[in-house]
Amino acid sequence: MKRLLIVANLPSENTRRLAAAVRDGARHPDIDAVDCRLVEALDACADDVLAADAIILGTTENFGLLSGRLKDFLERIYYPCLEHTEGLPWALYVRAGNDGEGAMRSVERIVTGLRWRAAQPALVLKGDWQDQYTAQATDLGTAMAAGLELGAL
Numbered sequence: 425m426k427r428l429l430i431v432a433n434l435p436s437e438n439t440r441r442l443a444a445a446v447r448d449g450a451r452h453p454d455i456d457a458v459d460c461r462l463v464e465a466l467d468a469c470a471d472d473v474l475a476a477d478a479i480i481l482g483t484t485e486n487f488g489l490l491s492g493r494l495k496d497f498l499e500r501i502y503y504p505c506l507e508h509t510e511g512l513p514w515a516l517y518v519r520a521g522n523d524g525e526g527a528m529r530s531v532e533r534i535v536t537g538l539r540w541r542a543a544q545p546a547l548v549l550k551g552d553w554q555d556q557y558t559a560q561a562t563d564l565g566t567a568m569a570a571g572l573e574l575g576a577l
Contacts, residue, residue, distance in 0.1 A: 426572045429472055430462040430565070432482030433491040438553050439519055443482055445558040446517065449565025450480075458569040465493040470504035478513040478543065478572045480564065481535075485520035485527040485550075498534045506538060513543040513577035515568050517561060524548035543568060543577050 428450050432443040443462055450460035463472055465483075473479060483494040516531050518524040528546045535542075547564050549557045571577040 426458045426477040427475055428458050428460045428478050428480070428569055428572055429468075429476035430460065430480045430482065431465055431468045431472070431494070431497055432462065432480075433465045433484055433493040434482075435484060435491075435493075438557075439482070439484060441558055442517065442519060442549070442561045445561035446480055446482065446565035449562035449567075450569035452566045452569065455566070455569045455573050457573045460565070460569060465491070465497040468497050468501075470501040473501050473505050473512070474508055476512070478515075478568055478577055479540075480515045480517070480568055481531060482517050483519070483527055483531065485518055485522055485524050488522060488526035490518075490527045490530040494531070495534075498531075502534070502538065510539040512538070512540045513568075513572070514540045515543050515546070515564060517547040517549065517564055519557075520548055520550040522550065524550050543571060 447462040
């Protein structure tokens with residue numbers, strides 16, 4: 425059984441909806457060999473990452489950068505995971521009020537140091553809330569879990 429970890433900042437109802445959509449996508453009924461866990465960024469730790477075969481990070485755009493909660497998570501796991509998770513497939517979604525570029529670049533800089541491998545381009549959901557965001561988040565979760573199950577990641 426492969427393990428997909430979703431670590432997300434969940435400060436609002438909409439961000440909780442996005443994270444749940446990613447998780448639900450990863451638990452698609454056609455995907456049998458992937459166990460998916462969703463953990464809030466403040467509660468996630470290095471052991472969670474070390475046990476994962478792939479990870480999806482979710483953040484809000486705060487002051488043009490990643491959220492403090494996701495940054496805190498990445499700082500706490502950085503050194504414990506540095507030499508043990510090289511090549512870990514990862515993906516990112518950003519709930520952005522602005523353009524999301526700063527948040528995306530901030531996360532990319534950190535995971536580049538960890539030597540993780542991007543499994544797909546970042547999903548940036550910008551502007552006012554749109555109901556289609558949950559479908560896009562579901563697709564992200566499904567694609568990651570399917571790729572993990574098929575050994576494509």
